[in-house]
Amino acid sequence: MTDTLILTPQQIIRKKAAGEPIQPDDSEMIQSHTIVVLVENSIGAFIRVINMFSARGFNIDSVTVGVTEDPTVSRMNIVTTGNSRIISQVLRQLSRLVDTIEVIDLTDTDYVERELCLLKVCYNRDSRSEILDVNEIFRGKVVDITSRTMTFELRGPSKKIEAFIDMMASHKILEVARSGRVAMQRDS
Amino acid sequence: MTYDEHTKVHPVTTGDSLPEVRPEITSTSQVMSGAEILLRSLEAEGVKIMFGHPGGAVIKVYDEMHRINPEFQHILVRHEQGGTHAAEGYAKATGKVGTVLVTSGPGATNTVTGIADAYMDSVPIVVFTGQVPTGLIGNDAFQECDAVGITRSITKHSYLVRDIKDLARTVKEAYHIARTGRPGPVLVDLPKDVLLAEAPFQYPETVNMRGYAVPEAVRPEKLQRAARMIAESKRPLLYVGGGAVSSDASDSLTELARYTGIPVTTTLHGLGAFPEEDPLSLRMLGMHGTWWANQAVQHCDLIIAVGARFDDRVTGKLDSWAPHAKVIHIEIDQSCISKNVFADCAILGNVKTVLERLRPLLDPKDTTEWLQQIDVWRQECPLQYQKDDKLRAQGVIEKLRDKTGGDAVVITDVGQHQMWSAQYFRFLYSRTHITSGGLGTMGFGMPAAMGAAFGMREIGSSRPVVCISGDGGFVMNAQEMSVAAAHKLPIKLAVINNRFLGMVRQWQELFHMERYSHTDLSDTNPDFVKLAEAHHCVGLRANTPEEARQIIDEAWEVTDRPVLMEFSVAKEEMVFPMVPAGAATGEMITDRMTPNSFV
Numbered sequence: 045m046t047d048t049l050i051l052t053p054q055q056i057i058r059k060k061a062a063g064e065p066i067q068p069d070d071s072e073m074i075q076s077h078t079i080v081v082l083v084e085n086s087i088g089a090f091i092r093v094i095n096m097f098s099a100r101g102f103n104i105d106s107v108t109v110g111v112t113e114d115p116t117v118s119r120m121n122i123v124t125t126g127n128s129r130i131i132s133q134v135l136r137q138l139s140r141l142v143d144t145i146e147v148i149d150l151t152d153t154d155y156v157e158r159e160l161c162l163l164k165v166c167y168n169r170d171s172r173s174e175i176l177d178v179n180e181i182f183r184g185k186v187v188d189i190t191s192r193t194m195t196f197e198l199r200g201p202s203k204k205i206e207a208f209i210d211m212m213a214s215h216k217i218l219e220v221a222r223s224g225r226v227a228m229q230r231d232s
Numbered sequence: 233m234t235y236d237e238h239t240k241v242h243p244v245t246t247g248d249s250l251p252e253v254r255p256e257i258t259s260t261s262q263v264m265s266g267a268e269i270l271l272r273s274l275e276a277e278g279v280k281i282m283f284g285h286p287g288g289a290v291i292k293v294y295d296e297m298h299r300i301n302p303e304f305q306h307i308l309v310r311h312e313q314g315g316t317h318a319a320e321g322y323a324k325a326t327g328k329v330g331t332v333l334v335t336s337g338p339g340a341t342n343t344v345t346g347i348a349d350a351y352m353d354s355v356p357i358v359v360f361t362g363q364v365p366t367g368l369i370g371n372d373a374f375q376e377c378d379a380v381g382i383t384r385s386i387t388k389h390s391y392l393v394r395d396i397k398d399l400a401r402t403v404k405e406a407y408h409i410a411r412t413g414r415p416g417p418v419l420v421d422l423p424k425d426v427l428l429a430e431a432p433f434q435y436p437e438t439v440n441m442r443g444y445a446v447p448e449a450v451r452p453e454k455l456q457r458a459a460r461m462i463a464e465s466k467r468p469l470l471y472v473g474g475g476a477v478s479s480d481a482s483d484s485l486t487e488l489a490r491y492t493g494i495p496v497t498t499t500l501h502g503l504g505a506f507p508e509e510d511p512l513s514l515r516m517l518g519m520h521g522t523w524w525a526n527q528a529v530q531h532c533d534l535i536i537a538v539g540a541r542f543d544d545r546v547t548g549k550l551d552s553w554a555p556h557a558k559v560i561h562i563e564i565d566q567s568c569i570s571k572n573v574f575a576d577c578a579i580l581g582n583v584k585t586v587l588e589r590l591r592p593l594l595d596p597k598d599t600t601e602w603l604q605q606i607d608v609w610r611q612e613c614p615l616q617y618q619k620d621d622k623l624r625a626q627g628v629i630e631k632l633r634d635k636t637g638g639d640a641v642v643i644t645d646v647g648q649h650q651m652w653s654a655q656y657f658r659f660l661y662s663r664t665h666i667t668s669g670g671l672g673t674m675g676f677g678m679p680a681a682m683g684a685a686f687g688m689r690e691i692g693s694s695r696p697v698v699c700i701s702g703d704g705g706f707v708m709n710a711q712e713m714s715v716a717a718a719h720k721l722p723i724k725l726a727v728i729n730n731r732f733l734g735m736v737r738q739w740q741e742l743f744h745m746e747r748y749s750h751t752d753l754s755d756t757n758p759d760f761v762k763l764a765e766a767h768h769c770v771g772l773r774a775n776t777p778e779e780a781r782q783i784i785d786e787a788w789e790v791t792d793r794p795v796l797m798e799f800s801v802a803k804e805e806m807v808f809p810m811v812p813a814g815a816a817t818g819e820m821i822t823d824r825m826t827p828n829s830f831v
Contacts, residue, residue, distance in 0.1 A: 084443060088392070092384060099385040129570065136567040142389040142409060145443045 074127050076105065078157060078227045081120040081138055082146040085111055089143035093120060096141060102126065102134050106202075106224035117145060121226045123202075150227050157227040161205045162187070164195045166216040175215055182208045193218060261434045266396045266427040267292040270360070271302045273403035276435040279331050280690055281305045281322065283315035283683070287335020288375060289362025292427045307686065307719070310711040312339050314679035316346020317709065319357045321683030323350075324666045325641055326691055327480065329410050330357040330683065336364055337375030340421075341382065345673055347417045348386040352670025353501065354478060356415035358406045365425040366394055379421045388416030396429040401436050408439045413446040414565040415478055447564060450581040450589055457577050458536075458560045459593035465534035467602045468494045469557075471517065471546075474501030474669075475539015475564060481584035482506070482662035485538065488591045493599040495606060497525040499540055500669045504659040509638075514606065515615075518546040519811045520651040523613035526809075526817045528606050529554050537561045539583040542572040543670070544813075552816035562586045613809065613822050615655050623777050625649055625728045628799045629656040631777075632698060632726060635784050640664065640696045641684050645677030645705035648734035651807045653700050664695070675708025677701040678725065682712050685721040696724060696788075703729040703757050710758075713767035716794045723794040724787050725769075727760050730803040738806045742821070764796035773798045 083089040090109055097104050105123040112119045124134060131149065138147045150157075167175050179186065179196055182204065188195035198208050202225050209220060264272070270293060274282070284306055286294045297306060309315040312334045319330025334343055340361040350357050364373040380390045389409045391402045399422075406418040462468055476485050482505045489496050489512050496506045497514040506513055514525035529535070535557040540546070547553040550572060561568075561575035562583055569578040579586050617626040629652050632640075638660040644650040644667045659665045666684055668676035681699035688695055706727050716723055733751040740748050764771030770790050772783040780799055787795040809820045 088380070088390075091381075095384050129574075133567065133571060136569070140565065140567050142441065142444045 074125055075131075075151070076123060076125050077131050077134075077149055077151045078155070078225060079122045079124060079135070079138070080146075080148045080150060080227065081122060081144055082112070083118050083120060083141075084143045084145065085116050085118045086143070089141075090118065090120065092141055092143055093122075093138065096137055097122075097124070097134075100133075100137060102130065102137075106222075108224040108226050110226075121224065123225050148229070150229060154230045154232070155227050156230060157201050157225050158199055159202045159205050159225050160223040161198045161208065162195060162219075162221040163198065163209065163212060163217060164188075164193055164219040165212055166193055166218060171215055175212070178208070178211045182211075184208065261432040263430050263432050265292065265296060266399055266422070266429050266431070267296040268300060269396065269399050269431065269433045270403065270422070270427070271296055271300060272433055273400045273435055274331065275303045277403065277407050279304045280328075281307060281686055282331040282333055283307045283309050283318045283322075284333035285309055285312050285315060285335065285339060287337075287339050287362060289336035289339075289364060289424045290333060290360075290422070290427070292424070293333065293362075293422075305686075306333075307715065309679070309715055311709065312342035313345050313675070314682075314709045314712040314715075316343045316350070316357065316359065317673070317676050317679035318683030318686070318712070319359075320346065320350050320353075320355045320676075321643060321666055321680030321685075322687040323355050323357055323415075323683075324680075325663055325684035325687040325697075327478070327663065328356075328687075329407055330355070332357060332359040334359070334361055335375065336362040336379070336424075337377050339375075340377055340379040344382060344386070345671075347383050347419065349668050349671040349673045349676060350417040351386045351388065353668065354415050354474060355417065356410040357417045358403075358410050359417060359419045361419060361421050362427075363392070363421045363423040366423045367425070369423065379419060383419050386417070387419050388414075390419040390421070392421040392423075393426050394423065396426050396431040399426065399431075400433060404436050405439050405441060408441075409444065414475070414568075447566070447580045447582075450579060450586050454577060454579045455586070455590050455593060458562075458579060458590060461534060461558060461560055461577055462492070462494075462536070462594060462597070465558075465597075467528075467532045467605075468492075468534040468536060468597070468599070469514075469528050469532040470494050470496040470506075470536045470538060471499075471529070471540055472496055472502040472505050472538045473499040473540025475562075475583045476502055476505040477539075477662050479539065479564070479583040479585075480662065481539070481587055484584050484587040484591065486510075488587055488594070491591065492594050492597050493603075494536070494597065495528065495599070495603060497521070497528065499543070499546055500654055500667060501665075502538075502540065503654060503665040504662050507660045508658040509660065512603075516654050518543075518817075519548065519813070520655065520807050520809070521546075522610075522615060522655070523809050523820060523822060524606055524609035526811065526820060527609040529557075530818050531605070532557050535559050537563070537573075537575075538587070539563060541565075541568045544572075545669075547572065547817065548811045549814055549816045552818065554817075562590075617805070621777065623775060623780055623799060623801050624805055625730070625799070625801045626652050626656050626805075627777055628726065628728060628780055628801070629653055629700065631780055631784055632700070632724075633657050635788060636696060636698065638664075640698045641666065641688060643667065643677050643681040643684055643697065643699045645699075645701040646672045646674045646735075647702045647705060648730075648738065648805070648807050649700050649702045649728040651735075652728075655807075674702075674705035677705060677709075679709050679712040681723050681725070682716045682721060685716065685723050686719070689721070696722070698724045698726065700726045700728065702734060703727055703731060703753055703760070704733045706760075707758065710763060710767070713764065713769050713794060713796070717768035720792050721794060722791045725764075725794055725796040727796060727798045728801055729757070729760065729798050730801050730805065731757060732803045734803070734805070735807070737803070741806070742810075743812070760796060760798040764794075769793055770795040771798070772796065773800065775800045 184198040323330035517525040761771030774780040
């Protein structure tokens with residue numbers, strides 16, 4: 045996160061003229077957003093959404109897609125970063141696509157998020173127990189083991205996955221496969 | 233999610249492997265080929281004219297056209313790009329959706345420029361492209377290209393019809409999407425086997441798209457807020473864009489402006505939405521707008537943006553544009569709101585509806601002082617050019633204005649002549665100014681004028697169609713002249729010939745130390761009079777103001793074919809005033825002598 049100031053030029057000039065302080069507030073910070081997009085269940089709709097991000101220069105940090113309870117609808121979970129102005133543009137551009145049925149920004153709501161990670165790491169006699177200890181702490185599962193490597197499965201919020209990968213980084217990580225974030229609003 | 237759309241190899245569908253048809257439909261409708269379903273759907277959609285070019289993938293459609301003789305006219309264009317621009321010209325002149333039919337591969341790729349142009353300028357067109365049979369898609373078949381993929385980011389929506397069952401519904405949806413909301417181009421890709429297959433035809437009466445909604449209800453609290461902001465403002469300004477034209481809001485806008493006394497400036501695409509001879513009109517703003525309109529922007533305390541998108545050619549350097557203004561933004565496309573300039577009050581909805589609902593909430597304002605200030609700016613730096621015995625582009629445009637009295641549909645190409653037309657023609661009526669603004673497509677003018685002329689003929693209008701073009705752009709789609717001649721369209725084609733790519737030359741002179749790199753066209757220009765004659769049109773040439781007047785009179789006598797008038801003008805002429813790209817709107821160059829502090 046950075047503290048980039050993103051007031052529009054007109055706002056800055058007006059604030060200056062009115063003698064108001066020009067300070068970035070929380071809404072003007074670059075922030076990670078989790079957006080759920082319900083689209084028609086077709087490859088065309090999926091590509092159109094992704095294409096919009098690249099054509100308009102928005103970021104995608106992760107994207108997952110899968111069919112929902114309604115087989116004609118796909119749910120895309122998109123993680124993107126930007127200040128509030130960029131995010132509101134992202135949401136408007138998404139809503140404007142013909143194939144999008146609903147667009148929800150979960151960021152400021154109460155929601156659960158999960159990600160799945162598979163991680164393959166080299167071990168030897170010295171590191172074996174330390175690696176298993178870390179896994180124990182993160183409550184991962186060993187899904188494959190050879191004389192040289194171990195593969196772990198870990199589920200949880202993206203932050204937990206990142207912390208796990210960080211902890212394993214002191215050993216020789218061979219491969220990391222992450223599913224990308226899925227998220228859902230809690231019922232109040 | 234079905235991932236098979238582009239990868240799975242499908243068997244070529246034939247008539248007998250068709251999916252089962254529901255009996256109630258079969259009992260009420262006749263079985264016909266996909267090609268005929270397409271034509272019947274277009275008839276049902278009320279299409280009157282289609283611009284197209286045949287080829288292998290759409291040969292069945294042309295065959296059925298020959299057989300059933302549909303209720304609409306097909307115009308054979310000589311290049312698919314010309315077809316798309318003609319459809320744009322038709323759509324902009326009439327307010328209806330333009331239709332294009334081309335074949336696969338190069339037919340489809342040739343439409344790309346026109347589609348991108350229509351996307352940038354929100355023009356409703358539907359482009360039908362042929363496609364190789366579904367079973368060959370992805371196999372690099374002859375004349376195959378991924379038309380949907382290529383045009384994805386330049387269409388409002390696009391379809392690949394994989395099943396004849398979906399064809400009629402797709403046509404219905406395509407026209408609905410193109411026409412409603414913020415209009416735009418829709419592409420429908422039609423594999424050959426779908427056109428050859430047979431099925432019963434029934435045209436749906438309604439569309440049912442859960443993801444597509446056009447904003448209809450205007451929020452009353454937003455209207456009240458806007459009315460309050462207008463009441464509180466001392467120096468308000470209406471900034472009107474193409475949305476006011478495409479929603480036919482000209483009358484509502486004119487009434488609102490005159491009732492409240494708020495001055496009006498328009499963008500390039502807004503020209504004609506408000507009569508430019510009205511004392512409240514400040515003419516065009518932006519890069520080549522008037523000094524007084526841009527000064528008004530810099531000093532106003534309220535901007536009421538009406539169907540406009542704060543394009544960079546309007547605002548210049550954003551951080552010093554309209555520094556004192558609050559912004560009301562009336563707009564149908566939510567993605568335009570607060571995109572470039574923050575809107576203090578955004579009203580989402582059809583421009584015409586919003587203006588009609590806003591008007592009763594407003595009172596007449598005393599803007600005398602504000603208008604007097606604007607008049608001072610108006611005197612300070614009027615639009616002017618050197619008037620001597622030389623033929624100048626601005627003079628040509630004024631002569632065309634005098635000839636028509638402003639009652640003409642003017643289509644321009646892209647470049648200096650486009651800006652001079654915007655500055656000197658003084659547009660009076662909505663839909664009488666058609667140009668390529670967003671994409672800036674050279675070669676737009678001639679075919680768009682042809683489309684507009686077909687539109688005028690269809691609605692029975694006697695308004696003359698005048699195409700103003702430069703020598704550079706005209707050549708890019710000159711081939712359509714013979715099509716216009718074949719259909720006896722009395723288009724007046726004014727070619728302002730300065731033997732240069734004038735606008736690029738102007739930038740080279742002003743910003744690139746007069747290094748005229750590859751902008752001199754004198755060696756490669758055709759003989760325009762002979763070019764016209766070769767295309768069965770009349771060709772005329774003028775070198776002096778007097779000759780110009782004569783050939784204009786002569787041209788207006790010709791009523792059975794296009795007339796090309798070549799006006800040979802000086803190459804040194806430049807478009808002023810000008811805000812250099814990226815400069816602040818306050819820093820206009822008003823003539824050649826202005827110090828170039830921005831270089």
